[in-house]
Amino acid sequence: MRRRSVVLAAGLALLLAVPPLAAIAGEPFAVTLASRVLIYALAAASLDFIVGYGGMVSFGHAAFLGLGAYTVGIVASHAFDGTAVPLLPFAWHGTDSALIQWPLAMLISALFALVIGALSLRTAGVYFIMITLAFAQMLYHLFLTLPTYGGQDGLNLWRRSEIPGLDLADDVSFYYLTLALLIISLLILKRLVHSRFGMVLRAGKQNEPRLQALGIPTVRYKLLAFVIAGAFGGLAGALTVNHTEFVGPGLLHWTRSGELLVIVILGGLGSLYGSVVGAAVLLILEEVIAGWTEHWMIVLGPFLVLVVLFARRGLYGWLAGREAEGD
Amino acid sequence: MTDAILEVQGLSKFFGAVAASDSLTFQVERGCCHALIGPNGAGKSTAIAQITGEVRPDGGSIRFNGREISRWPVHRRARAGLNRSYQITSIFPAFSALDTVALAVLARQPHAFRFWRDARRDERLRRSARSFLDRVGLGDRADVRAGDLAHGEQRQLEVAMVLATNPQLVLLDEPMAGMGRAETQQMLDILRPLKGSLSLLLVEHDMDVVFALADVVTVLVKGRVIASGTPSSIRADADVRRAYLGDGA
Ligand SMILES: Nc1ncnc2c1ncn2[C@@H]1O[C@H](COP(=O)(O)OP(=O)(O)OP(=O)(O)O)[C@@H](O)[C@H]1O
Ligand SMILES: [Mg+2]
Numbered sequence: 302m303r304r305r306s307v308v309l310a311a312g313l314a315l316l317l318a319v320p321p322l323a324a325i326a327g328e329p330f331a332v333t334l335a336s337r338v339l340i341y342a343l344a345a346a347s348l349d350f351i352v353g354y355g356g357m358v359s360f361g362h363a364a365f366l367g368l369g370a371y372t373v374g375i376v377a378s379h380a381f382d383g384t385a386v387p388l389l390p391f392a393w394h395g396t397d398s399a400l401i402q403w404p405l406a407m408l409i410s411a412l413f414a415l416v417i418g419a420l421s422l423r424t425a426g427v428y429f430i431m432i433t434l435a436f437a438q439m440l441y442h443l444f445l446t447l448p449t450y451g452g453q454d455g456l457n458l459w460r461r462s463e464i465p466g467l468d469l470a471d472d473v474s475f476y477y478l479t480l481a482l483l484i485i486s487l488l489i490l491k492r493l494v495h496s497r498f499g500m501v502l503r504a505g506k507q508n509e510p511r512l513q514a515l516g517i518p519t520v521r522y523k524l525l526a527f528v529i530a531g532a533f534g535g536l537a538g539a540l541t542v543n544h545t546e547f548v549g550p551g552l553l554h555w556t557r558s559g560e561l562l563v564i565v566i567l568g569g570l571g572s573l574y575g576s577v578v579g580a581a582v583l584l585i586l587e588e589v590i591a592g593w594t595e596h597w598m599i600v601l602g603p604f605l606v607l608v609v610l611f612a613r614r615g616l617y618g619w620l621a622g623r624e625a626e627g628d
Numbered sequence: 629m630t631d632a633i634l635e636v637q638g639l640s641k642f643f644g645a646v647a648a649s650d651s652l653t654f655q656v657e658r659g660c661c662h663a664l665i666g667p668n669g670a671g672k673s674t675a676i677a678q679i680t681g682e683v684r685p686d687g688g689s690i691r692f693n694g695r696e697i698s699r700w701p702v703h704r705r706a707r708a709g710l711n712r713s714y715q716i717t718s719i720f721p722a723f724s725a726l727d728t729v730a731l732a733v734l735a736r737q738p739h740a741f742r743f744w745r746d747a748r749r750d751e752r753l754r755r756s757a758r759s760f761l762d763r764v765g766l767g768d769r770a771d772v773r774a775g776d777l778a779h780g781e782q783r784q785l786e787v788a789m790v791l792a793t794n795p796q797l798v799l800l801d802e803p804m805a806g807m808g809r810a811e812t813q814q815m816l817d818i819l820r821p822l823k824g825s826l827s828l829l830l831v832e833h834d835m836d837v838v839f840a841l842a843d844v845v846t847v848l849v850k851g852r853v854i855a856s857g858t859p860s861s862i863r864a865d866a867d868v869r870r871a872y873l874g875d876g877a
Contacts, residue, residue, distance in 0.1 A: 497734055497742040497750070504731050507720045514680060515735040515793055516706030522740070 353571030356506030361437030367553030369538025414531025455549025569615020639688035709796035721775025
C-alpha cells in the first residue's frame, strides 16, 4: 500500500504544481506541454483499458481521438459560420458550448467504436491489429479527402469551447480542467476494471476459451469495453482540438496510434496510471531530444527497448513496485 | 425406460484422414458416471470438445435433455448446464484461487454487466466461491494466485470452477492427469459424492479410478465405440483386453 500511494500522491502533487512552477521559472510553454501530456495520457489510458486489461491490441486508437477532435471542430466551425450541420434531419447551426460539444465527441467516437469493434472482434491476435489499423487508415483518408472540412489542410478552431465560469482561452485554466477530466476518467476506468464487468474483461485476456466454456459470451463484453475506450478516446480528441486550436487528418494517422501504444507499453500495460508516466516521459523526451537532433527516434528507440527489457511492468510498475499489480 | 441426459448419435469428425469421431454413438444416463476410455489418440478429448461446442462436428447429432444442441455456441451450452474440465489445466493464472471461482459463480448469473461495485468486495460472490473452494479442499489457498498453485491444486481448482457453474452434466477430461497417489485419492473423494445429483462423463486412463467411479464404461478406438457396458463386463470383454487393457489387465 505505502509505496504505491506515495508514488501516486507525488505524481498528483507534481501535476498540480506545474502551472505555478512554470510561472516562477518564467517558462509558460511548460503548461502547454504539460496539457499535451495529460491529453495523451487520457487517450493512452483509454487504450490501456482494452489492451492491458482486455487483451485487445488495437492499432487504430487514434481514429477515436481524431473523430472526437473533428466532431468538436466541425460543430464549432458551423457555429462560427452560422451554417447548418449537414446530414441532420433538423437545422442545427452548431455550438461553442463544451457541455454539448464534448459529450457529442464522446458519443460519435463511441458509435464508430461500436461499428469498428463489431466488425473487428470477429478476429483476434495479429488480424485484430491489422483490421483496427485498416479502419483507422480508412477514416484518415476520409478526412484527408473531405474538402468541406479542410481536407489535408485541416480545420482551425477559431474559439475554444465555452464552459460557464471558466475561461478556456487561459492556458492555466485549460490545464486544470484537463487534469480534472483525466483524474475523473482514470477513476471511472479503474472502477470498471474492478467491477464484475472488468473481472470478465481481465479473465478474457488470460483465457478466453475457458471463459466461454464457463458460460460467458465474451464478445459482447469485449465490444462494450471497446466502445468505452472509444468514448474516452473521443474526449481526449475534444481536448486536443481545444489545446492546439486545430484538427487535421494527421491526428488519425497510424503513427499516432503507434505512439499511443508506445505510451501504454512504456508506462506499463494494465495499470492505467502508467499512461500518465508514459505520456510524460515520451512527450518530454521527444521535446528535449528534438532540440538537439531531428532524429529523436534514434535515441528514443533504444530507450524503449531498455524499458521493455528491464522494467517489464513498465515505468509505473517500476516506480510503484509489486503493489502496482493490484491496479 | 431410460432417462438420458446426453445422447450422442452418429457423430463424425475428421482431421484430414484421421477419424477422431467415426459414427460415434453413446448416451449418458441421468445421475450416472459414464466413463469414456481408449488408447491415446482414440478421440476422447475431441468427443468432449464437440459436446461442449469447442470443436464443430462434421456430422451427427448431440441432444442434451432432449434438445438438439449441436449448433449452439459454447457459452449457451454451458448455461444450459453442460460444463467441463480440461485434460491440460486451463485456468486464469493471474487471478487468485478465490477470484477464479468467483468468476465461475458470476458466469451462472444472467449477465455480468455490473460496472460500479468492486467484485472483490462482493460478499455474495465471495461467500459462494469460498464454499466451492472448501468443497475441493482449497479453502486455505484462497488468496494464492492460481498460476502459483501446485499442479494438483490447479486440478482441484478446475473442479471447483466447474461445480460453481451449477452444472447438470460435467465432462471431466482426465481429471487425475499428472497427479500422485494421494492427490488421486483426494480427487476421487471430491468426485464420488457428485454422482446422483450430477451426471458425469469421465475420460480417464487410470483404470482403478474408472472402476471406482463408473457405472457404465464405453471404449473408444479410432473414434469408434468398440464396447460399452458395466465396468465388470468391460473388464471381461476380450476385444477390449486386446485393444486396450493389455493382457495383464
Ligand atoms: N486440432 C486438431 N488437428 C488435427 N488433428 C487433431 C486435432 N485434435 C485432435 N487431433 C487428432 O485426432 C485424434 C484424436 O485426438 P484426441 O485428442 O481426441 O484423442 P484422446 O483420445 O483424447 O487422446 P489422449 O488419450 O492422448 O488424450 C488424434 O489422432 C489427434 O492427433
Ligand atoms: Mg485427450
